[in-house]
Amino acid sequence: MLRFLRPLTQAVTYTRWLHLFISVVVVGMWILVDDEHPYLVVLLLAFAGLVPAVRLVEGLQARLLLTRHGFRDSESGISAAPSASWSDRWRTVLWLEIRMVLGLAISFLTVHLPGITNDLVRATTDDPTRFSALDLPGGHWWYALLAPLPLILLMAVVVGTGHLITVVALHLLGPSAAERVAALEERTEQLLERNRIAHELHDSIGHALTVAVVQAGAARATGNAEFTERALTAIEETGRAALEDLERVLVVLRESGQPVSGRPTLGDTDRLLESARASGAEVESELTGPVGAVPGPVSREGYRIIQEALTNVLRHAGPVRTRVRIAVADGSLELEVLNPLSTADKTQGRSGGSGLRGIRERAALLGGDATTGPYRGEWRVRVRLPLDLAAEVRR
Template identity: 75%
Template sequence: MSVIVIGMWMLVEEGKIYIPVLLLGLSGLVPAMRLSEGLQARLLLTGQGYKDSSSGISARPSADWGDRWRTVLWLEIRLALGTLTGYLTLHLPGLAVNLALAATGGSEQVAFVTVPGGHWWYWLLVPLPVIALLAFVVGAGELITVIARALLGPSSQERLAALEERTEQLLERNRIARELHDSIGHALTIAVVQAGAAKAAGSPEFTDRALMAIEETGRAALEDLERVLLVLRESEQPVSGRPTLVDTDRLLESARASGARVDAEVTGPVRLVPGPVSREGYRILQEALTNVLRHMGPVPTRVRIAVDDDRLELEVFNPLDRPVPPNGRGSGLRGIRERAALLGGEAATGPYEGEWRVRVGLPLKGPALPGNGARPAPGRGSV
């Protein structure tokens, strides 16, 4: 540091201070310089690790000319403040020593001023230069940290990218929460209904069928749970495909095994429904049937699935024999509307001609769907 300060001072004396200023300015235009300065500032100024992005200091190369010019300004301010700090670090301790020598007698050169020696009270002034140096260093550290956050902080593009990444994470967590709610909730509802029906029936034959239905539903729920856990663990193992409308038979049989009479009407090429629509349609149908069993029990239920060239229609009807949750309340109905909205569709739930109806319409073509033509959706079984 002393060599640098002496060299800088010699350049100032010779009127050539523009040399380091110009060199630093040119280096600040290099995109990688912002990355280097950001990492150093994180480590040296914030007391946090250089990998910690919460410091408010970016550690990315310059993305545009605005980032470059801010880096140039940062380097010039750092040069000026560093030169001043180095100068004071050399001279203020020397001033304290000179004051101590002057207090013992004789005349001493003290910061460009010759003071008469022999005054004992000079001892009282000896600590002041050291205290002033410490205060300046602390204040300069706080100042340069503020400047670093202002000049090396995230640009508008970086903030937007971080916001988009955070949004993607929240959407993924919300999707996983819906998957767990629909799959596990459906399995538990089936198990509770089956167990209650078997207990009330008092028939060994019916109890065996109920246990088989509970086993099958529980096995499917465990598969869904394992798939979600693999995603959460970021495992490199292959993850099995999510169920689609092609697997509707299994879903309907699960509801029928609970004692409900489910009549299904399917029209159109279900296998040609695009993957995203088919997967979300399956979950919507699963949640609608789960709500029927949870709130109404094993009552007669009608399911209609209609596929045409550009739209999928799902409808579930069940009797209104008892009070139901108000429209818009509950995570199940909210999840149905959210799934439909994400695909550009709409969902309506509520009483209709003396029955409770869940009606969902989903477009088969759109900006969020693959291509402008339908492609077969993966799945097992058939409708």
């Protein structure tokens, strides 16, 4: 019993009822203007449905009154955009006609079913007042038992018709094929952005924490005041840089659609090298070619790749001799980081966790390739990124 009464307690039942009533306003206004040709309102609605903006108005109204979502919520399943094709226009025309027919039916029943209840109640007396089309003889008390039935029928029709008009709206005002493709592309971009942000946090924060752990351990082991001072300075600088990177990422999360500005590029590689040197590693760098001419997307991703590679060196091999090579030639950017194999690398190899996986994903995203693993007695990370394809990538 409660299952059948529950719709009567939901606000959407009554907003759907209102939505159907609104559709009758156009018919009423037309009859006031021309009561001899009421059928012409059908043609009027047909022409109105061909106007692209009408679909936008109907979609917003349907979102607000037919669903439990707000009119700004795209999850309602109802599109709120002007007609982009003739298919959208004809679907809007059909929607307007169906809405008008259902609106006229529910309006008629809303007026006359309570009228029948009124007649049944008054027919219990000897002198009834007839409001509806029923011609009831008066003086029968048992009419009062039938009086609630028209009202029950009205509410059943209101709930059923409201559900029906919502289903029709989802089909006729729902996203077109082009809108679904656009929504899918937007969703894909959002997922890619979230994945990129996860890599940003992993690379930046992971690098800072690795440097801090290595520096703190080395300072405690040496017990040298001068070395401890240098270690604390390195930890401070690395932590400050990580906080700046974190703030840039949080800007993206707070303000949807805003691009990340000021992200570090290959021009900031010296900061990474100095951070690794401050951790005790002997870092040699080789730079060839016009690095400043590298397109922004490649330069930013290249910086992150080197950052992750150096983080892996400190994490797995410690402060060892490391060689970093950055070369721009023949339309591509080549990055290479070499360091001696650690004992764990020789026996088990590196686990290939999220760091190395992130390097490969970054390279693949830009149409490049990445190779990681033992090479001539050393551990090598080698990445090649094409400049022509990467120049077209937008962040």
